[in-house]
Amino acid sequence: MGNVLIVNPEVVIVGGGPGGAAAAYWLARSGHSVVLAEKKRFPRDKTCGDGLTPRAIHQLTEMGFDFAVPELHKIVGLRAYAGGVKLEMPWPDHSIYPNWGAVIRRTDLDMQVAALAEKQGALILQGTTAEPVVEGGRLTGVRLKDGDGDERLVHPKVTVIADGSLSRFGRKLGTERNKAYPYGLAVRGYYNSPRSDDQYLESHLDIRDSNGSPLPGYGWIFPLGDGQLNIGAGAVSTFKGWKEFNSNKLMDALIEALPEYWGVTPESVVVAPKGGKLPMTFSVSPKAGPNWVLVGDAAGAVNAFNGEGIDYGYETGRLAAHYISQAIGSDDLGLLQNYPAALEDQYGLYNKVARLFLTAIGRPQVMGALVRTGMRSRPLMEWVLKVMANLMEPEDRGFGEQVYGAIERIVRVTPDVR
Numbered sequence: 001m002g003n004v005l006i007v008n009p010e011v012v013i014v015g016g017g018p019g020g021a022a023a024a025y026w027l028a029r030s031g032h033s034v035v036l037a038e039k040k041r042f043p044r045d046k047t048c049g050d051g052l053t054p055r056a057i058h059q060l061t062e063m064g065f066d067f068a069v070p071e072l073h074k075i076v077g078l079r080a081y082a083g084g085v086k087l088e089m090p091w092p093d094h095s096i097y098p099n100w101g102a103v104i105r106r107t108d109l110d111m112q113v114a115a116l117a118e119k120q121g122a123l124i125l126q127g128t129t130a131e132p133v134v135e136g137g138r139l140t141g142v143r144l145k146d147g148d149g150d151e152r153l154v155h156p157k158v159t160v161i162a163d164g165s166l167s168r169f170g171r172k173l174g175t176e177r178n179k180a181y182p183y184g185l186a187v188r189g190y191y192n193s194p195r196s197d198d199q200y201l202e203s204h205l206d207i208r209d210s211n212g213s214p215l216p217g218y219g220w221i222f223p224l225g226d227g228q229l230n231i232g233a234g235a236v237s238t239f240k241g242w243k244e245f246n247s248n249k250l251m252d253a254l255i256e257a258l259p260e261y262w263g264v265t266p267e268s269v270v271v272a273p274k275g276g277k278l279p280m281t282f283s284v285s286p287k288a289g290p291n292w293v294l295v296g297d298a299a300g301a302v303n304a305f306n307g308e309g310i311d312y313g314y315e316t317g318r319l320a321a322h323y324i325s326q327a328i329g330s331d332d333l334g335l336l337q338n339y340p341a342a343l344e345d346q347y348g349l350y351n352k353v354a355r356l357f358l359t360a361i362g363r364p365q366v367m368g369a370l371v372r373t374g375m376r377s378r379p380l381m382e383w384v385l386k387v388m389a390n391l392m393e394p395e396d397r398g399f400g401e402q403v404y405g406a407i408e409r410i411v412r413v414t415p416d417v418r
């Protein structure tokens with residue numbers, strides 16, 4: 001922290017990933033004094049697929065992100081492999097979201113978004129760990145510690161907890177993950193490839209071991225456009241065999257089975273696979289306390305359909321900023337409780353469907369039936385892509401019933417799972 005003078009800011013933000021940086025951007029833009037503490041120094045890595053869907057592009061556009069940076073590789077759609085079938089689908093047209101996505105390393109992305117927040121006036125303290133001061137069960141201050149042993153105690157009006165999937169800060173305030181909700185584990189590595197300028201994200205839903213037996217989980221290949229690919233594999237806690245799930249085994253099987261055009265062998269590895277956690281469907285509660293809120297992974301905001309969490313970090317950071325600004329402006333912190341209600345309103349139904357879907361596909365027969373039915377029908381798969389990437393139009397609001405109906409029908413015609 002050195003000589004930086006920190007008067008008590010209105011808001012302290014814990015963590016400089018997508019959730020924290022977006023909250024800092026929108027709060028500073030509304031004229032609030034904001035300190036964001038990030039325990040690492042940029043450029044910092046974050047284990048991730050580095051994939052941005054149109055929802056993330058939309059939020060980045062709203063924050064004035066420069067898409068011309070050479071590190072960003074544009075993506076036009078999704079190529080899905082399952083049941084021996086390949087299907088290439090462009091991102092759908094939408095009235096709000098663009099019909100393109102991107103892949104960009106988190107080392108580049110997060111540093112650039114934090115810089116946008118700084119430009120709006122947020123004070124970004126890198127290499128600074130934030131710790132809660134709790135007295136009488138209430139958050140009364142935040143202790144900011146830098147690597148030189150410098151320590152400051154600040155007393156913000158509101159604290160935004162954006163410290164990621166483990167959310168140690170949040171746990172000290174009593175937040176808890178609902179263990180009945182789905183939860184993901186994934187690994188990713190970087191690999192050299194002659195085809196890194198491919199403009200499709202690729203997903204594999206049908207990974208098998210050397211004996212041809214199906215392994216629980218899915219895999220992805222996200223091209224970076226710079227000679228390398230981000231390749232990863234993961235599974236969700238509802239999958240059969242979850243307790244024995246071995247992400248490295250799944251990753252080895254994926255690399256072994258990759259289509260030849262990627263030109264990837266185990267020797268192509270540049271950065272060895274590393275694992276991370278994906279808390280899903282807003283599994284962490286409470287989302288707000290008397291003077292704090294949770295955003296991004298700290299709230300369990302990852303989309304269970306596809307493992308995306310960058311966009312939900314930006315969206316929840318922005319939404320939280322809106323309610324914090326209202327609460328501070330009206331001098332009524334009770335208004336922070338409107339934030340969890342807004343999250344429920346915006347994402348509640350979608351997450352309910354996602355949980356049902358994940359429970360259903362956890363049964364291999366249902367997964368097999370869905371893959372066989374879906375991959376034979378392009379219109380159905382294009383609709384599935386829209387649902388999975390949460391790119392439905394407001395008039396598609398009845399989608400919940402449609403998805404329930406579709407899953408139910410498939411369960412009914414699948415032997416052994418009636």
Ligand SMILES: Cc1cc2nc3c(=O)[nH]c(=O)nc-3n(C[C@H](O)[C@H](O)[C@H](O)COP(=O)(O)OP(=O)(O)OC[C@H]3O[C@@H](n4cnc5c(N)ncnc54)[C@H](O)[C@@H]3O)c2cc1C
Binds near residue numbers: 017162
């Ligand atoms: C293997 C894997 C692949 C994924 N692939 C994708 C993908 O392709 N696309 C996608 O959209 N999502 C993906 N995700 C999910 C995505 O990475 C997260 O949802 C996203 O990073 C959440 O952002 P966040 O700001 O909430 O948390 P984070 O990005 O985790 O940021 C939290 C920050 O807080 C800092 N911090 C923690 N504690 C403190 C403290 N006490 N004081 C100060 N700073 C602190 C950390 O250093 C970190 O920088 C993937 C996740 C995994 C594990």
